[in-house]
Amino acid sequence: MLDANIKTQLKAYLDKVTQPIEIVASVDSGDKSREVLSLLDDLKGLSPLISVQQRDDDDQRKPSFALNSPGKNIGIRFAGIPMGHEFTSLVLALLQVGGHPPKAEAEVIEQIRGIEGEFNFETYISLSCHNCPEVVQALNLMSAINPNIRHTMIDGSLFQDEVNERRIMAVPTIFLNGQEFGHGRMGVKEILNKIDTGAIAKEAQKLSEKAPYDVLIVGGGPAGASAAIYSARKGIRTGLVADRFGGQVMDTMAIENFISVKETDGPKLAASLEEHVKSYDVDIMNLQRAASLMPAASHDGLMEVRLESGAVLRSKSVIVSTGARWRKINVPGEQEYRGRGVAYCPHCDGPLFKGKSVAVIGGGNSGVEAAIDLAGIVKDVTLLEFNGELRADAVLQKKLFSLPNVTVITGAQTSEINGDGEKVNGITYTNRQTGESHRVDLAAVFIQIGLVPNTDWIKDTVALSKFGEIEVDAKGQTSVPGVFAAGDVTTVPFKQIIIAMGEGSKAALGAFEHLIRS
Structure with missing residues (x-):
């Protein structure tokens, strides 16, 4: 099932496992079940801590397999064959069940541990979906930490009857306790905010208590990441608030025109951007959507960015890099059947x-x-x-x-x-x-x-073009002093990743010049 090169790499990861992993396969006589057993046999051969059992008399989806550790109650199951984009989800789940510490913030882990109630998640995916793994990995992580949380990844192409019965026409689609929970890309924090009542209010209060920034970047795509790096390198207090880090790039697959990188894809590039930004002193506030911008009007000269959560962030200057979203055709049936065809x-x-x-x-x-x-x-x-x-x-x-x-x-x-x-x-x-x-x-x-710029939240604050783009000058300055903009949200022609990055760095330099002059 796995080639020699993948086995070599996977064995290096599985050497980090510290406790036994029990895999129970639910199979029938079909070809896909044989593929699952072949995959599990390969895994078993890569670590003495992995054992495999198979069952054909239970009521689980077939083929599927569950991961657990002796004496524990870990609810992670894969229904289908987690290859393609989901192979990483399988590897991470094995490490987590095998006792390797998860890569998550301590406060997030504690929040997961504190969740009470019974949560049975099911996520329908396709192996070609680059948005699905984040959801699968988030819910697997939560299941590995809290025994009250269980999760099953379901390959929709193998369970077509379920897909038809539940009328699933977009992935990822998440069900919680049998009821539809959400669609599209979601991370751990976003899921926690939906099931942990009061989490949003607590987070909003924490954000509002933050000290003012010298420059606050709104948007975490290529332009925002570039602006953050250039600002932080100037030694000024830099914050970045984003609806989702990576922005539109996260929905892009093949990238073959990013100079010096022959080929990559959106999620990989977004991960590299985030890693680069985090190497500097940048306060990143992810999963937060801006609601309005109030230009400086008081004696302290600070602008205010209000978030949909109710939080208020203050800064001496602001760089808007909120990018763009898919353009709609606005005809009858589009909104009614979104996610249903x-x-x-x-x-x-x-x-x-x-x-x-x-x-x-x-x-x-x-x-x-x-x-x-x-x-x-x-x-x-x-x-x-x-x-x-x-x-x-x-x-x-x-x-x-x-x-x-x-x-x-x-x-x-x-x-x-x-x-x-x-x-x-x-x-x-x-x-x-x-x-x-x-x-x-x-x-x-x-x-x-095509795309439409994300300027609804700022349309009454800065000058926009007839297409809704923010008008900027050669330095990224908008019609409001101290407010700069960069990337696909602006009037700069040719919406390309590499151009957005250049515009982000230019806006940061423009904002820095504004700060030292004012």
Whole structure:
């Protein structure tokens, strides 16, 4: 199951295990069960502390396997074969069950230990989803620490009947005690805030008590990370508050144009950014969304950034780097069926529609790349483009038109995403030349029409362009003295990671110059 190179690397990790790991496999006579047993046999051969039992007479999902340690009650189970992006989740779970100290802050571990009640989590994933592992690893960690918390990772492609019955059309989808708990990427702190009543208020009070900053960066993407590093290197008190560190980069898979790095992916780059920022004296406040900005008006000259949690942060200067989000098409059915056939990430949700018909809206690079990726998974893809021709790079178009199960329709204006009340079952578009209306029966619609800047929270404070972007000068200065901006949230053209990083460093230097002059 595992090749020699992976076995060598994995054995080095398993050498850190200090207590026995009992693995109980629930299997049947199917091919996937044989694959699971092969994987577990490989694991058993890599450490004398790992034992494997198999059962075919229990009521667990098959194939699946549970991890435990003698005398303990650890509730970690993998339903499916945790390879692909989830292989790291398996390795971490083995280490945690095997007694290796978890990489989590002491106060987070104590908060997990203090949770009371019974929490049975189930997370539906796809092995190609780069957002899923964070959820799986967070819930596995919580299960390893607190016996009241149990978690099962479920590969949706292997348990299609459950996916259909529970109407799951996006991953990760999390259930708690049989009820839907949440969708999308979540970390430990975010999950704790949802189940630990009073945690948000306590955290807000702690944040409000922090001393004022010289520069406060709002946003943790490439621009924000770059701004934080440049600010901290100047020796000034630097804070960074972010809805999620990494920002839009976390939703990006292949990155092949980041100079000096031949190829990487979004989550890896985001992890490297965070590691770099943490090597400096930067106060990082993650999972906190900004609600408003009050420019300096009092005698102390401090600005106030109010967070949705109720916390208030104060600073002499502010750098806004809140990035952008997926643009919506704003037609009937889009909001109603979001997560039920309307999707924005083909890498994450594509495997849920294996063998079915889907549509992609958007003929730029992201839309064409999505159609190419999906064509290898689904029955067929219909790509709809508003303009008379595709806008993607020629090399991508050549690949697209070589695929036999892709239909391209240009000059198409989407008028409605159709559904049966529970899930998407079609899309209606208008031919812009003839005015005729057409409907295509399908199971999912992937929307890929670009980004919209995250400026709703600051639109009444700084000058914005007609597209909602923050207007900045050559130094990143906005219309408000002391407030700077950088990255995809601004009017700077060409929304690229490497450009955002340069703009972030420039805004930090501009903010520093403002501080020494004022």
